[in-house]
Amino acid sequence: MNALLHDLRHALRCLRAQPGFCLTAVLTLMLGIGALTAIFTVYDAVLLKPLPFAQVDRIVRITRVQPPVSGPISPAALREWRERSGSAFDAFGAFVEQTATLTGTGGAERAVGYRVTPGFWDVFSQPIALGRSISVEDETRGERVVVLSDGLWRNRYGADPGVIGCDIAINGESWRVIGVAAPTFQYPAHARLWLPTLLAVHSEDRGNNSLAVVARLAPAVSLAQAREVMRGITDWQARSFPEHHANLSARIERLGTWLSSNLRDTLSMLLSAGLLVLLIACANLASLMLTRSQTRSQELAVRSALGAGRAQLIRTVLAEALLLAFAGALAAALFARLLLAGLLRLAPELLPEWNVPTLDYRALLAMLAVAMSTLLLSGLLPAWWASRTDPAQALRGGTRGQTLTRSQARARGALVMVEIALAVCLLSGAGQLIDTLRQLGQVDSGLRDPERILSARFDVALPTQTPGTDDLAWLTRVNAVLAPQVDDLLARLAALPGAESVALSDVLPASGEGGWNGGLEIEGHPVADDALVDFHFVSPDYFRTFGIALKAGRVLDISDGKGAAVPGVGVVNQAFVDRYLGGGDALGAQVHAYDGSAKTIVGVVGNVRQLGPDQPERPEIYFPIRNAPMGNLALAIRSGGDANALQPALRRLMRESFPDIPLYRIAAMDEVTGAPVQMRRVSMGLNSAFAATALILASIGLYGVITWIAAQRRREIGIRQSFGATRTHIHRLMLRSGLGLIVPGVAAGLLGAFALSRLLASQASGIGALNLRVLVLVAFGFGVIAIVACLVPTWRALRISPTQALRND
Incomplete structure (x- = not known):
């Protein structure tokens, strides 16, 4: 020691x-x-x-797959999965997002909520800290009961255990608190409360694919066995109900794998x-x-x-x-x-x-x-x-x-060449990501001047559909509630100083949110059984506000959908016309979609990259906002100048006129349209930072080697100067020593970059191939920096006079 x-x-x-x-x-x-x-x-x-x-290793996520889409499943299909899976699963659960506005004590507050089936809690082994979870009886009877998250219980209700059994106001209705989730339970992400599903109302519905599914494997069942069981069920559904389940299959993944899939690459x-x-x-x-x-x-x-x-x-x-x-x-x-x-x-x-x-x-x-x-x-x-x-x-x-001995000098030179090669690899990879992002930035989103559009989200309280109420009656009630609120809100927003036009919609365009989709039939135009179309609900000025071009016919007007429970007219995009109408005339076409009734096409508009610049345009139908069967809506205001300048006026209007409707996600549309590629930006930024770090380290290594060479050759440099060698000759001499390290290192790095680009393109979706321009820029840029690293120590060595160099040696 x-x-x-x-x-x-x-x-x-x-x-x-x-x-x-x-x-x-x-x-x-x-x-x-x-x-x-x-x-x-x-x-x-x-x-x-x-x-x-x-027992998280037994929890799986089950996703409906119907090319070209995948996602949630319908209530009827879920019931058949549960009934026909036998003993392969211990529990089946499903959930769908239900945004909620809490009012009463504490003021209006938006909370992310989910409607869940009773089996949802069994999948996660009943993670309840106080009270109980939602039961089968709650779902069957349509009881208005709610389970709070631990965070919501503590922050809004002061961790008071007496809240169990009390009524709270959610979306303008009274709901009884029956439980508080365990502090460690947080699923789905950001959930703050859980309500019963409406499966008792929609148990036979096959067209509404809205339920995300989780399940718990039985102890003796492997993932492969569960997949085989689900394959048999979905094959039967595809044969029995081709109009809804054509080409249906189910993808089963462990929950952890599914949750991390978007970040793994x-x-x-x-x-x-x-x-x-x-x-x-x-x-x-x-x-x-x-x-x-x-x-x-x-x-x-x-x-x-x-x-x-x-x-x-x-x-x-x-x-x-x-x-x-x-x-x-x-x-x-x-x-x-x-x-x-x-x-x-x-x-x-x-x-x-x-x-x-x-x-x-x-x-x-x-x-x-x-x-x-x-x-x-x-x-x-x-x-x-x-x-x-x-x-x-x-x-x-x-x-x-x-x-240094000869072997030591060779080892040091090899180390520097390795540094150079790895740095070039990283620089090329970062360049590939930057070039891909640059190309995506040039893709036309379909919107005009998004930086002049201010957007926000808000929730309108809608009546709960109770068992025994058919869909048409409930939609009529929804329309009666939603229509006057929409008209009033549009009128007030349009009066804001600086507002050129105002729009309401179910989702914001080009935001990556997507929307609802379903099958369709077109009178006189046969379509495949698995044909799908996306549905959007918009106000009359939607297309003007977002600058979406009108190709034919007209856009929706204020009379469309008035007094009706379901839409009777629609506007389609050009992708719809090209795919399902052969590029022909779409005006007057009768399309059976959404609720199955006929919709008359009154207009054709340009395409919008709804899911982001790296995703293709999809066939879409736009319906009147009055017929929207949901309470979470988006608003947009086109301004004559800076969109964010409208924020104070918008907040003040909502606070004064609609105190129980909190706004959230307020942002200019250029920020919203950038959301689908946000992860790419993060990846590009971090990879660029790594590449810059590699460049600095490699340059330091090269500088150190050339400095050592210059020090070791001081006597030689002095002799050469004594015999008339110019500074240019000395620079050339030292540069030759540096190039002996730079050229092999850069060459190896470019070969590695090519292999890396092939790997990136195959493993990570949406990354373009490495082009020659990136390689040339990387090689040239690194070469310039490397040459500077070679010349600086040479310049320092030349500052010493030949006599002093010979005397010191």
């Missing part, structure tokens, strides 16, 4: 004598390990940590980039340690001459590595924490709330282990070489003994 403490004290004195080396090593560790740790923390939270549910790509940066950092550290061994060769020789053995010399050098590892790990921890906080602020909605990424003891220990391994691996070989130095030769050689 005394020997170890002595070695550590000696190492600390040596490092204090070389602050430049020490700072460079710590910064290299900080960049390499800190970046990787931040990404791994997110990767671990999203993909590796188990979900906080009981991105996080894997970022983790790979972080690993490459760490490899570059390791190569840089090894190069630094080689230089360090060169400068310490005479010191080690003196200690060897005084009786120090090889093991003691190696231990001395590795003591420095130990100190650097701890300092680097500390700096990396601080850097990783900053990066992680920035990432969570950049894309909070993309990360799960049940496993929030936080730096914990595992990450810190992992950082220390990586720092130790990096320093030990990069310091062991140089220490071994230093211990083999002949003491007598080193003592006789003076400063000339402080040179």
